[in-house]
Amino acid sequence: MTFQAPKGTFDWLPPRSERVLAVRETLVSPVRQAGYGYIETPVFEDTELFKRGVGESTDVVSKEMYTFPDKAGRSLTLRPEGTAPVVRAVLQHNLHTGQLPVKLWYSGSQFRYERAQKGRYRHFWQVGAEALGAEDPALDAELIVLAWRGFRDLGLREVTLLLNSLGDKTCRPVYRAALQDFLRVLDLDEETRARIEINPLRVLDDKRPEVQEQLKGAPLVIDHLCESCKAYHEEVRGLLTACEVPFTDDPRLVRGLDYYTRTTFEFVHGGLGSQSAVGGGGRYDGLSEMLGGPSLPSVGWALGVDRTLLAMEAEGLLGDTADSRVQVYGVPLGDEARRRMFLLVEELRRAGLATDMAFGGKGLKGAMKGADRSGARFALILGDRDLAAQAVQVKDLTTAEQTEVPLAQVADVLKGKLQ
Template structure:
């Protein structure tokens, strides 16, 4: 007997009825972006490896440990996309989107890939909805991006999350802070790998999850205490605009995002009901990324929201999201002639916006009605030989069992009326 195939480790499957909740979460998060004027962009699944190495950062775990990289038939090094911002920025530069009206406001919903240790909420293939607003350095734009993410989570009915906020400074203060932090880390008994990371990007050490390292860096100097007057003013204005938008937040001066390109405003949405993998989304400003990838000196700000983790958060809070019913109306044919008529009825019903399915495979009345119940439909269209002769079809409400005749020629109008449309 042939051994059946299984999905790769760490790759979730979404199938009915659970897929209805997944698509509802994705739609809610993406809908919030559309209402703020963000146009949709579809990204390639793989890119030149150098794009992520340069854009995401050599010192990050994403680049050094987690990327799915391979050599294609042309000898090129290709990587499955581990995140969205670098790819969006590449597209903006390549297609000259930054030569038009600014900011360029783009949104995406996509799958991403990282070779991580699979666990609840952490997958090797995961789904995100993201936005990027490129070309304008305005604290109000930072606040808008954060508010869009907050709106998406609220649209799902989530309440058990919090927004954590900080600033990671910029070129006016990061070099001085870097020296101060490296001097502090140099005095600590760090292992060789951690010390090497401190030399490349000392902020990465503050993001170390090992308890022994966290204890060592507990008294480390913080970026938030070393902001230049310009970045401090920017940060204060972001917080003021969040107040204008009614978005609540808590400051977390020890926050360090997992990607190197963040500057100034940095944020994360956290849901403690998810355990260790508590982040459900985050982002920030990345003012030097475009120039680093060969484009103009333009700023940007964006986020990535985890669809998989937002779905888990909904489940933790007991929220029912998504319509699990497959159809509104289910056809029950009694005989070959009836089957032909109900097949034909399907096209105008669907064109009128009615979700329609029917019994296939020559099932009898009992089996067909079981199929109608399982479909979640509100109504069944029961059609037999005598009904065809009379020019009618039986419209049956499945919840109550009430049934009435409607003319076959008026079935679309009658069904829409019964559905309240």
């Protein structure tokens, strides 16, 4: 029997996996520059954390979570999103009693039992950033700008920012009542009708064409905002404009989780088909209280690493994916040469050069094939005559030029050539 990865999952393999690491590092670089610190939470949490924090009316909680009892009978769930665990960690460790806002970023796997398709996986990787403990439109704008910079630093030019406001506890109930009145007379299935009473905004997020057709005349939250939320939203818009971050107002944007309030946003890419979102987030001022904590107004986002890579492919930004793990590749000919090459490889690595060598006693032809496949710029060929001369043959694999270099000078010579 040959085992396969579970449906909806996949393996990241070299050289593509190296690109994934580079994408992650580029996306979080602006956040780290802005003073956000790294946090890592468990890959599984108490199931109640997500039921309370994400919302039982959401598809994530009602249909998509990987939930299981542990050996003591406790209900645990693989992490389907990153915000609720971050808030839990902040409250548990009293980070909110120090300097505010608490600025954190994370990177890790998330798990949802999705309908598997390109761009929608059951195991996916996100980077996220959260700022907890301040209600300030400048903080919302800061996070949006940092995400925008991350996409731009990757070279992406076809990412569009969608922006909306969902109001707050003052104006949301008025809008909720108006929306419920509109939805109750529509021709909807029983499950969707049940959502109208629990969280009617979830109905707006329904992607089925037959539902969207009926929603065309639905009331818009932007038309029901109180004066405070209007002013807050205009300040966010103004700051984004001042930073030259283009955005599109989308009055129907609601996002898929229950905890969002006021500012909500999504980054979409036109080259990904139906799974167009590459990231998104918003303000979640009431989440801390939902989890038993004090008032802790907060804002954050999560960006999909998998989809960002697909977006880069759609824009032709990945180029040649040839394997180039190393700069230098050692080719020893004989047992004594292999022992000496092993020490030379270690010396080059300590000097900062990415170096590998042929293993398994391969002859010259086989070892040189390995050198070509490694993507190295230079091959070091070491035989008995070279050992006697205390030298090594340095072959440029792009020009085929070969020179003899004293062993004591190899590191300096290669570093000069690779600058």
